[in-house]
Amino acid sequence: MNIQTFRDVIEWTRALHEHLARCLKHCSTQQEEQRAKWLLAYLADHEAALQEVVAGFEKQTDPKALNTWLYDYISYAPIKPHLSCSAPYAEMSFDEICQEIFDLHNQVIDFYRYLEGRTEIPETRELIDKLLQLEQHEAMRLFHQTNRSRDL
Template identity: 55%
Template sequence: MKVQTISDLIDWTRMMHHQLAESLADGSTQHEQEMTKLLLAYLADHETALERIIEGFEQQADSKALKTWVYDYLGREPVDIHRSCDAPFAEMNFDEICGRVFNVHNQVIDLYRDLLARADILEAQELLKELLATEEHETMRLAQQTNRMRDM
């Protein structure tokens, strides 16, 4: 998908969370370790919930903000969910799974920060701030929950 506007970016982010959720869910059915299965299932559910949250932004955002062009700021696909590792989740251990998921979330956060720093239109700035805050909050929540699971 070619990202040209903030609307495209939101749609792409939603689809990225959807794809990540599917990969995590698939790994949860195939993994051999019970605790890691639980982690994968939890992460898949979290990504599905985040997909719905992101979808809500597109439905409620200011149309001027949604039409703001970001094409000039992106030279490639915004986030590569396979950048940190090409192995399937079913073959990873607890820490590798967490590392990969947090890598993806951190890439999204960095992207939103970069776009926010370049945004000229107030409506676009506000929307990007909300998207950034959501991704940061959800990543912190994931970190807390995965740390609790690790301690079990």
């Protein structure tokens, strides 16, 4: 996806979480380790819910902010999770799945921080700040939930 406006940022983030939810759900049916299977199902549900929340940003945000162009984005490398789900999570251990998901969320957070430092319009700065807070909160929540499940 070519990201040119802040609307594209929201759509890209929504699509990333949607893709991740589908892939995790698909892999959960093929995972043999029970704890990893549970984790994949939990993460799939979490990513699907997150996709819905991110989609809501487009409805709530000022159209002027959504249509603002990103001129500095070209220098930022986009995040590319498993482009087609060929069951990579089904073959990973519980800890490997956690690490992969945390890495993806951290890349999204880094992307938002990159944009936050380059936004000059208050409405776009507010949008990026809200998206950044959402991703940070959800990453922290995932971290705590997965750590609790390690204790089980």
